[in-house]
Amino acid sequence: MNTGTDRVKRGMAEMQKGGVIMDVVNAEQAKIAEEAGAVAVMALERVPSDIRAAGGVARMADPRIVEEVMNAVTIPVMAKARIGHIVEARVLEAMGVDYLDESEVLTPADEEYHLLKSEYTVPFVCGCRDLGEAARRIGEGASMLRTKGEPGTGNIVEAVRHIRKVNAQVRKLVHMNDDEIMTEAKLLGAPYEVLLQIKKEGRLPVVNFAAGGVATPADAALMMELGADGVFVGSGIFKSDNPAKFARAIVEATTHYQDYKLIAELSKELGEPMKGLEISKIAPESRMQERGW
């Protein structure tokens, strides 16, 4: 028996496709998420909008919270480690967390290097804004990708930019001649072998979810329409007036993302969504998407 193989790690993400992964900060929220049909939960100490509001250094969650969430639900539990923080990642792995997010939502521990994710038995998801970043993360061993978007803003514009960019670059790559790929690798800052594989298969070798700014059922459906394999919802759900109803609506809109009448029904009387932030109002140094190298 072989554990921690690429197939097992990437396959785990394949099973999440078409689903919604929800940020939760305690067992009660985790149960609401599971009941609403979430495919997994992300156990956090604070959701991104609160991290943004609190300022200071954001770290791995208190293991007690992660443990509490793991005991509360039977769906997979994910948790975030700081970029490059080998020990936070190893601690979460040792606790038996099902998936780690090497996340720019937390304050990076290393401003030069990411984790060598291929060395871990636990699979990783990482954020990306373009194909270069996506391919570097895959090269390091990420088994799942997500758009970075701009977390905690309730503004979908950055996630849209990122998924369109990645998909446009994949399409371009697929139509390139073989003798053009090395230069493309140089230009993108991407590992050559990963690009060759993407060209051969016609798509990314791992699933790519939407994240960072999904605030409404229509936002979730939009990201699916643009080619996301599934959706992460962070601050949106438990910052809304009726989290259970809101969570269900996001799940259904993700499943039936082209059923517009249904999405209209789902979107009725959901209460006030989280108040959005316009990206230009966030100082460049405060934009989480700039973190990662």
Next chain:
Amino acid sequence: MTKIGVLGLQGAVREHVRSIVENGAEAVVVKWPEQLDDLDGLILPGGESTTMRRLIDRYGFMEPLRQFGESGRPMFGTCAGLILLASDIVGYDEPHLGLMNITVERNSFGRQKESFEAELSIKGVADDYNAVFIRAPHIVSAGEGTEVLAECDGRIVAARDRHYLGCSFHPELTDDHRIARYFIDMAEQAKASLANS
């Protein structure tokens, strides 16, 4: 042409579609109950069983799926799909569809870090089958008339009960499409015998 549906509410739908097409059958992604009508067989894919169950309830799939099975048309559940098919689930009072005469236990090999690949011998399919287990359930016991097709480490991981086929691993994640072939053969035989009855 034999028409095989894949329940498309959540999970590894695309991969099953690929293995159906590779075997020369027609694949249909089923998102609404009406789509079940003209299918010869149905695959319940891997994914999250609790999520699929919520969506099955919300879109009124429960009865149509049961009727599909009771009509004699074959169903194949992989991982989460196996849990949906089972007549008994350890630790739960009620099954989901409850069509296949087996008792299953969820996440019985452990959490994700214990997920694994292993070589299996599957009766009637292959002696050298590389199976991918992800937070997998296993079949604790096979009921009367249920044939055990494969075991891993002493645990039942594939079985067949009449026209119901189930496995706790993910055949859709590899390029080996022999189990899909086996299921399509089941669907073709059922189609022929249902047409004659």
